[in-house]
Amino acid sequence: MSFTLEPIGVVQSCFSGKFGIPRQSGLASAARAVLEFYPPFDQAEAFSGLEECSHLWVEFIFHQFKVGEFRPRVRPPRLGGNRSIGVFATRAPNRPNRLGLSVVRLDQVEVRQGKARLHISGHDLLDGTPIIDIKPYVPYADALPQSHNSIAPAPPTLIPVRFSQPALEQCQNESARLGQALQPLIEQLLAQDPRPQYQQPDPERRYAMTLFDLDVAWHYWLEGESHGVEVCSVRRQTSDVRRLTSDV
Known part of the structure; x- marks a missing residue:
């Protein structure tokens, strides 16, 4: 079986290069972007009710990662780049289908002439990133206080x-x-x-x-x-x- 994914929009981001982008979403609240949608996905009625949500899941494609031979192990920056672990234990972009998933803050649902676009912040998305889908963040289901990840147990230590x-x-x-x-x-x-x-x-x-x-x-x-x-x-x-x- 195979499937074809059609981008529904694109990210207009402050990040014009990959180096320096936060390694996870939510780490730079001042990072702002706009999600622009292609017709017919930009119809305002498709976004009705979304203004009641504070955060979104954004599904996207790592479009600037070069597709090559599948590598089952990677070296995450979080581990210093000198320890390899399984790709499915990481959020590295060199995945079989280059799919990414980020939680972002929804700042505004802008509607003009029946068309909608979304203003977001706290993101980790490169300019020009293709959007595959968006979904509302549901706190009671998505926020799991009992969860743990010993590979990345805490946010990065900040320096002056x-x-x-x-x-x-x-x-x-x-x-x-x-x-x-x-x-x-x-x-x-x-x-x-x-x-x-x-x-x-x-x-x-x-x-x-x-x-x-x-x-x-x-x-x-x-x-x-x-x-x-x-x-x-x-x-x-x-x-x-x-x-x-x-x-x-």
């Missing part, structure tokens, strides 16, 4: 984030241009320490991620046994910033 004065000014200017609050978004993303965990923090190394049409560049600082991030610049994309990309 600071801005250089030029970066702070650039961030404020670009926030005004884009109509988006960039500083809290950048702080929430970098506090999760997006570098590959097998790499040691190196003050001499520069990292960058893309948000909207921006390159956000930073380096690490070390103080004794602790470390943190300093944002160096927030600029419109150029080719002279060497990006670090992630395989997962």
